[in-house]
C-alpha cells in the first residue's frame with residue numbers, strides 16, 4: 008500500500024517525509040491561497056528533491072487549465088497529477104493523452120459521493136486511481152474532517168480503479184478502516200493534517216506511526 012503525505016513546502020520536509028516512510032509526496036500548484044501553494048521555482052526544486060530521495064512527487068491541484076498543468080509537469084518532470092477539484096473527465100483524458108498518471112479526487116459530503124454519476128466517465132477517460140476525500144461543509148481539502156469508513160467502503164466497491172483514502176486520517180483512526188483496507192481496490196492513504204505537529208510542521212513520529220498502523224493486516228504488494 009502507498010503512503011502519500013501532502014503539502015511539502017521545503018526541502019527539509021522532503022528529507023523528513025522520505026526518511027519517515029512516505030512513498031508519494033504531494034506538491035501544490037494551482038491551489039490559490041492554499042497553505043502549501045508553491046511558486047514554479049519552488050515546485051521544480053521540491054520535485055527534484057523528492058525524486059533524488061527515491062520518492063514520487065505528485066502535483067496536487069484545483070486547476071482546470073490543461074495547458075498550464077502540462078507546462079508545470081513538463082518543467083518539473085513530475086508524472087503524477089492529483090486533480091483535487093471539480094475537474095471534468097475531459098481534463099483527465101487530456102492529461103492521460105500525455106502519458107501522465109492521473110489521480111481523480113472524489114469528494115464525500117454528508118455521506119454522499121458528489122461525483123458518483125461521473126465515476127464511469129472518469130474511468131473511461133483513463134483515470135488511474137481515485138482518491139476519496141471528505142468535505143467539511145463546502146470546503147475542499149485538508150479539512151481534518153474524518154472520512155466516514157462505511158461510505159468509503161461503499162465507494163471502493165463501486166469503482167473499478169485502485170483507491171486512496173483521505174480526510175482526517177491519523178495513526179489513531181486506522182483501526183476504524185480495517186474493512187476498507189482489506190478491500191481489493193484499497194491502494195493506500197493520503198494525509199496532510201494528521202502528519203503535522205501542533206505548529207503545523209511535519210512530524211516524523213506521526214508519519215512513522217501512520218505507516219505502522221495503516222499497514223496492519225494489509226498484504227505487501
Ligand SMILES: O=C(O)c1ccccc1N[C@@H]1O[C@H](COP(=O)(O)O)[C@@H](O)[C@H]1O
Pocket residue numbers: 013014033038041042067068069091140147148149150151152173174175176197198199200201
Ligand atoms: O487543504 C486544502 O486546502 C487543499 C487544497 C487543494 C487541494 C488539496 C487540499 N488538501 C488535501 O486534502 C487531503 C486531506 O487532508 P487532511 O489529511 O484531511 O488534512 C490531502 O490530500 C490534502 O493535501
